[in-house]
Amino acid sequence: MADWWPEDLEMMRLRLLASYERPESERRESKKMAKEITIALAGNPNSGKTTVFNNLTGARQHVGNWPGVTVEKKEGICNYQGYHIKVIDLPGVYSLTAYSPDEVIARNFIVEAKPDAVVDIVDASNLERNLYLAVQILEMGAPLIIALNMMDEAESKRYRIDVNALAEEIGAPVVPMVANRNQGTDELLKEIVKLAEEETTLPGFKINYGQEIENEIAKLERLLSQSGLSLDYPPRWLAVKLLEGDEEIINKIREVKVG
Amino acid sequence: MDSEEILKAREESISHLKSIYGDDAETVTADARYGFISGLLKDVLKKPPVERLTLSDRIDKVIVNRWLGIPLFLAIMYGVFQFVFTLSAPFMDWIDQFFGWLGGYASGISPDWLASLLADGVIGGLGSVLIFIPPIFLLFIAIAVLEDCGYMARAAFVMDRVMHKIGLHGRSFIPMILGFGCNIPGIMACRTIENPKDRLTTILINPFMSCGARLPVYVLLAGAFFPANPGLVVFSMYIIGIIVAIIMAQVLRKSILKGPSGHFVMELPPYRLPTISGVLIHMWERGSLFLKKAGTIIFGVVVLVWLLSSLPWGVEYASAQSVIGRIGSFVAPIFAPAGFGQWQAAVSLIFGFLAKEVVVGTMGTIFAVEEGILGDAIAAQLGWTPLIAFAFMVFCLLYVPCVAAIGVIRGETNSWRWAGFAALYTTVVAWIAATIIFQIGSLFIG
Numbered sequence: 001m002a003d004w005w006p007e008d009l010e011m012m013r014l015r016l017l018a019s020y021e022r023p024e025s026e027r028r029e030s031k032k033m034a035k036e037i038t039i040a041l042a043g044n045p046n047s048g049k050t051t052v053f054n055n056l057t058g059a060r061q062h063v064g065n066w067p068g069v070t071v072e073k074k075e076g077i078c079n080y081q082g083y084h085i086k087v088i089d090l091p092g093v094y095s096l097t098a099y100s101p102d103e104v105i106a107r108n109f110i111v112e113a114k115p116d117a118v119v120d121i122v123d124a125s126n127l128e129r130n131l132y133l134a135v136q137i138l139e140m141g142a143p144l145i146i147a148l149n150m151m152d153e154a155e156s157k158r159y160r161i162d163v164n165a166l167a168e169e170i171g172a173p174v175v176p177m178v179a180n181r182n183q184g185t186d187e188l189l190k191e192i193v194k195l196a197e198e199e200t201t202l203p204g205f206k207i208n209y210g211q212e213i214e215n216e217i218a219k220l221e222r223l224l225s226q227s228g229l230s231l232d233y234p235p236r237w238l239a240v241k242l243l244e245g246d247e248e249i250i251n252k253i254r255e256v257k258v259g
Numbered sequence: 260m261d262s263e264e265i266l267k268a269r270e271e272s273i274s275h276l277k278s279i280y281g282d283d284a285e286t287v288t289a290d291a292r293y294g295f296i297s298g299l300l301k302d303v304l305k306k307p308p309v310e311r312l313t314l315s316d317r318i319d320k321v322i323v324n325r326w327l328g329i330p331l332f333l334a335i336m337y338g339v340f341q342f343v344f345t346l347s348a349p350f351m352d353w354i355d356q357f358f359g360w361l362g363g364y365a366s367g368i369s370p371d372w373l374a375s376l377l378a379d380g381v382i383g384g385l386g387s388v389l390i391f392i393p394p395i396f397l398l399f400i401a402i403a404v405l406e407d408c409g410y411m412a413r414a415a416f417v418m419d420r421v422m423h424k425i426g427l428h429g430r431s432f433i434p435m436i437l438g439f440g441c442n443i444p445g446i447m448a449c450r451t452i453e454n455p456k457d458r459l460t461t462i463l464i465n466p467f468m469s470c471g472a473r474l475p476v477y478v479l480l481a482g483a484f485f486p487a488n489p490g491l492v493v494f495s496m497y498i499i500g501i502i503v504a505i506i507m508a509q510v511l512r513k514s515i516l517k518g519p520s521g522h523f524v525m526e527l528p529p530y531r532l533p534t535i536s537g538v539l540i541h542m543w544e545r546g547s548l549f550l551k552k553a554g555t556i557i558f559g560v561v562v563l564v565w566l567l568s569s570l571p572w573g574v575e576y577a578s579a580q581s582v583i584g585r586i587g588s589f590v591a592p593i594f595a596p597a598g599f600g601q602w603q604a605a606v607s608l609i610f611g612f613l614a615k616e617v618v619v620g621t622m623g624t625i626f627a628v629e630e631g632i633l634g635d636a637i638a639a640q641l642g643w644t645p646l647i648a649f650a651f652m653v654f655c656l657l658y659v660p661c662v663a664a665i666g667v668i669r670g671e672t673n674s675w676r677w678a679g680f681a682a683l684y685t686t687v688v689a690w691i692a693a694t695i696i697f698q699i700g701s702l703f704i705g
Contacts, residue, residue: 127303127304128293132292132296135296161304162302162304165302169299170299207292210287213287213291216272220268223268227261227262229262242265242266243285244283245283250266255262
């Protein structure tokens with residue numbers, strides 16, 4: 001694809017191609033045989049999320065709306081080594097608070113749909129800000145893969161990133177990529193399949209908030225687990241959100257039934 | 260164990276933490292996460308030592324400095340207005356002379372009514388607006404330069420702290436700054452604000468940002484009534500606009516638009532040298548709208564004002580007995596407490612709803628003179644003092660934005676009620692502000 005080719009034109013071209021791809025019956029068949037994996041793409045705005053999404057799904061895309069809001073929801077399909085991978089593009093966000101509909105959509109999807117992997121597209125040339133989202137995804141207990149995008153830009157800034165150390169310290173696989181040049185897509189798919197196959201729960205990721213806050217978190221966490229309220233979210237995460245004054249979570253707690 | 264109990268425990272924990280940290284738990288948890296990340300990056304990321312401070316970073320050390328940021332912002336804005344005024348003065352003189360000559364030529368035409376239409380109406384009215392091409396285009400150049408070099412994003416960043424205090428955030432400041440050019444793109448830029456209440460508040464206060472169309476009113480009156488330093492007076496209008504916007508944002512956020520404000524990470528693009536073609540394109544995009552307005556709305560209104568000033572036939576042109584004089588006389592008492600209770604002022608304000616330049620155009624048509632001596636004509640015939648002129652300028656700044664802006668508010672909020680509310684409350688605020696200025700000012704000046 002030429003550089004001057006505008007992105008939405010490209011989308012139109014892809015959709016057109018998709019419309020006369022394989023007949024519906026054939027598609028259903030392959031779906032039956034293949035193993036199903038659902039993944040969510042998260043990431044800051046301008047982290048190259050859309051490019052990664054296009055690299056993964058190519059022509060097989062569908063654009064709709066998230067229920068109840070006018071935020072665009074993009075879904076795509078990627079067939080890889082006998083796997084039928086459903087890719088959901090989450091809205092681009094910096095954080096997972098309840099301050100914007102985008103953020104609420106992103107985190108609700110992660111908790112409620114329980115995707116097999118959450119791929120966070122991280123701008124390698126801007127690690128500090130981008131990792132803030134990754135940390136919050138980990139705190140929700142979601143199976144995270146970090147797609148370390150824009151490695152070329154990081155290199156041109158002469159950053160040296162120790163990918164293995166990052167993966168080890170954060171406790172999640174890290175895949176270096178240059179999505180613009182479609183580099184790293186295959187490696188990313190490998191990690192996705194691996195994580196989905198493993199079915200192992202990640203080692204519980206914890207941020208140490210300091211003694212005082214940890215005490216209060218522990219208190220609330222205990223109350224939450226004893227309450228018998230049916231809540232999808234991990235108790236520790238709920239406790240932190242309650243302390244942060246997260247309106248959406250407070251309302252959820254208020255409305256939830258015992259059972 | 261039920262949810263009530265959990266929420267009660269939450270309240271206790273929060274007040275306990277607040278007493279320890281003196282800050283919301285939210286701030287402390289965010290700090291802890293960033294602390295974790297920066298610890299992590301010490302092991303993971305090696306940056307080249309020279310890169311630490313780019314030129315942009317070094318400039319930012321001064322520009323967005325905690326103490327220098329806001330004074331610098333004000334100084335830059337002041338510099339912009341001085342630049343606009345000093346540079347545009349000679350050009351305005353030329354245009355004025357041209358219209359003076361044209362008017363003299365037109366008044367010799369027969370029949371008489373056509374001479375009056377051309378000289379008093381079209382040339383007097385349109386001329387008094389077109390003379391503002393130089394300052395308006397220069398202002399747009401200045402705004403384009405500030406935008407293209409990356410300063411506007413910094414201005415928003417600097418104002419972020421102030422904006423937070425009023426329950427908005429720095430993001431809301433970008434639409435406000437755009438409003439200096441024209442409120443319509445300013446209001447449309449509010450789309451980028453996610454939080455619906457932040458967005459509505461920012462839309463509703465945008466009309467207080469003094470758009471380019473109001474500049475003619477200030478230039479005319481400041482030049483005539485404050486010859487010593489017109490630039491400073493015009494600058495004060497922009498500042499009053501910002502202050503009123505901030506006050507009203509706070510009022511709205513605490514009354515009908517209560518709720519928490521959104522958080523946003525602000526990106527500061529690197530400084531760039533603006534290109535001449537980029538600046539000229541931006542200037543033309545906005546400036547051509549002014550020319551288009553002059554050719555359509557303003558021209559139409561000017562002819563209408565001339566007609567209403569001449570009717571009923573035989574009446575003395577633009578006298579209190581003309582149709583326009585009667586309309587104005589009917590409305591004028593409303594403005595008496597603010598000092599400008601003359602029918603001519605009332606009429607120009609009414610027509611100003613169509614486009615704010617029309618305030619000047621209407622005066623030009625009524626007094627049947629072009630810009631060069633219009634200020635003097637107002638001073639002589641209406642008996643205005645500098646104080647009244649100032650109150651009138653403040654009213655023009657704050658009262659209902661033009662009909663196009665109201666239309667855009669309707670489009671962006673998808674509600675006629677909010678559009679109507681915007682039209683009404685701005686006018687009430689304008690009347691109160693102008694009245695206060697005139698009444699309190701009168702106590703001191705007499």
